[in-house]
Amino acid sequence: MASRRRPTPHGLGPLRHTRADAPGPWTHHVVPDAGHDLPQERPEAFTAAVLEADAMT
Numbered sequence: 001m002a003s004r005r006r007p008t009p010h011g012l013g014p015l016r017h018t019r020a021d022a023p024g025p026w027t028h029h030v031v032p033d034a035g036h037d038l039p040q041e042r043p044e045a046f047t048a049a050v051l052e053a054d055a056m057t
Helices: 041-055
Strands: none
Touching: none
């Protein structure tokens, strides 16, 4: 069955949450060549994102 979601310029479906939904600071990253298991597929990008988020609080 084909997905009904329209692709966005970076190839992902539409984001379900917006900045207005998240209290406090946040950021969004697109990690090339990563699927649904970022810690396993791109551990360096995952670690960098966790450290970045920790520094925001």
